[in-house]
Amino acid sequence: MNASHKPTIFLGIPKLPVRYGALVMPLLLSLLMTSIVSLISTLKSIGLSPQLTSKWLGAWGVSWLIAFPVLLLLLPVVRRATAALVRSP
Template structure:
């Protein structure tokens, strides 16, 4: 098992992998349609997009958490 201190990095790795897979699949389909080599094209697009998505999530996630904290009312402030 992985030490809990690495949980944010594992979360970022998994989230960026799943989201980039989904988005690159949709983008590849929109660009090419279901061509015979669709899966190979999709996997190529996914690989490059994941290389960008993982570091992006590492940078953007803390900013998103702070924005959410600013926008969400605390239960005892009601």
């Protein structure tokens, strides 16, 4: 059976219906992007300090709270801009 047709993701957790894709993609993207950017920014600001983890998680939380709703709002605009710039198949 193809992995994309499996009814579960991990440990029996069922896959979400396809209608949630519009939320899952920006959720994952915002989590990954804000974690990387906030880590780099925190490292640049305080270096390899004993406080790095707590400072980074604080910065990450704030940046994610802003990034996720912004992504939800801007994703349709970005899709339209991409469609205007890229030739369709």
